[in-house]
Amino acid sequence: MMMDFILAKFNYWVYVVLIMIGFYGMMTKKNLMKKLIGMNIFQWSIILFYISIGSKKNATLPIIMDIHSHAPSAADYINPLPHVLMLTAIVVGVATTGIALTLLVLIYKRYGTIEEDEVIEALKK
């Protein structure tokens, strides 16, 4: 019963589990790099969520291969819009990671550590 409930919507369960892992990493880890990894998992889980809302069983790509042949009805296509949106979100995610890594390099150069406590200690001096 419970198992069926989970299996029927397993893609959403995966997204929920991943987002929680990411959230845990961002909130509790003291190492800034681990925080960043948590943030990435958080972002990618949302991308997974979007992609799974667009997909459909036994559906085809939303591309007309041959204009002369009879085109399948719209119900047979997967919804391309969420996937297109996620292309943008992936770019956003990559940019975030880029900026975060730059900041980490800066922090490491200035304070010689990327442990949160030690950076705060160094800033107090």
Place this chain on the structure above:
Amino acid sequence: MITQHFPALIVVLPLMVSFIVFVVGIFRVRWCLPLVLTTLGLCVYFSVDMLYRVITEGSPIHYRLGGWEPPWGIEYVVDYLNGFVLVGISVISFFAGMYLKESIRDEALKSKMPQFYTLFLLQVTGLLGITVTGDVFNLYVLLEIASFSAYAIIAMGSRGADFAAFRYMIFGTMGACAYLLGVGYLYIATGSLNMGDLSMLLPKLYSSKTIIVGFVFLLSGIGIKMGMFPVHTWLPDSYSLAPPGVSVLLAPLFTKVGAYVLIRVMFTIFHPSFSTDIYPVTDTLSFIASIGVLFASVLALAQRDVRRMLCYLIVAEMGYIVFGVASANHYGLIGAIFHIVNDMFMMASLFIVAGVVFNETGTSDMDGFKGLHRKMPVTSFVLLIGAFSIVGVPPTCGFFSKWYLVLGMIEAGRYFSLTVLLISSLINAVLFFRLIEITYFEVKEEGAYKIGEKNTPFSFDNLSLYSLIPMVFYASMVILLGILSGTIVEHIIIYALPQAFKG
């Protein structure tokens, strides 16, 4: 002709120039400032023209990017509400752009001026785009453009700014992701991303659990971005450590744009009855904001660092705007919308004073203000006007928006929030009279200033025109908005209200 493309140009132009200015900066650094100011000046022209057209024609401007029809394509809409906010944003960013060069004294950073301008223009692009767009996903992208440039530009600030920027980024990304999830949930239920289309499709689905989850995600995402209590923790660190010229742009605008998005989501995308009658959203928001305002005001009182104190005041001011939104009636919402624009100018004038004093005395501690009025009478006067406006002394604009907020809260029967607002105003008074006393009545020993070394032809306060003009302009706007408040409310804000509150 070209006027019909203004809604797109106001976003595209600063975006394009932000890259051009970088290339120009490699060859001729001197040409950067005129280029940036021309761009921002054009943005001011676009926004004023659009607001003027909306007022004279009485109907919103719809712009279809690439000619695609609304539910499929991206649509930019300018109506009374965002037309008004757009003018505020573009005017503030024009003068902040003027001050930016003057505010950077560090020699190492001075060589990075083109990079500063690039990030500055990207920031403006994002803020204007968030305001003008009528598409919820496009809003997310522009929100991230604004946030990224904010992270990068904050990290250029004083010691510890890089760590503050990293923490801001963790929070900011979480906010943006929550917003994105909310959009996803709305998309599952409706299959649309256009705000106007969503507002028509959603009412039938209000009982659906998907919609309420989506709504909560949207609100929490916006809440993080606008620095609402209890997720404001990134705000004081990052804005107080940012380069002074940058915080003049960031601190007044970013949070206010968040408040604008909050009004859009609660009252345009969703019908007002969703958050008042169907779910107790406004009650909850009002309660959270009350605690936030008290908390932020008390913490502001505890700060010795003026810029940090102003940052806590921003959190309190955001609470006021939420009070107005949460009272969800005619006067409350007038107050909230008016306070968005007023607070931009109030905060801009205070942050520019803090920036100027920081640059001249080398500290943003309250001691730096000791006897300031002898050396810098204009700066002190601007501080006085800004302080009066935050406290709510007429004829400054802060009084009028607070007046409408109070009327709205009485009408909604939120006496707890009302008490909190009055207590907070009292705390603001204590706080600023302390600062004003230090500025006007305490004397600092001679020779403690670095001022007086340079001699420019027009020297008030020994400041160059690039810092003087923005400062005086912001202060005069604070008074002007106050004096013209009746006209503005009557001709713009009344029409900006959602249909349910017009009566």
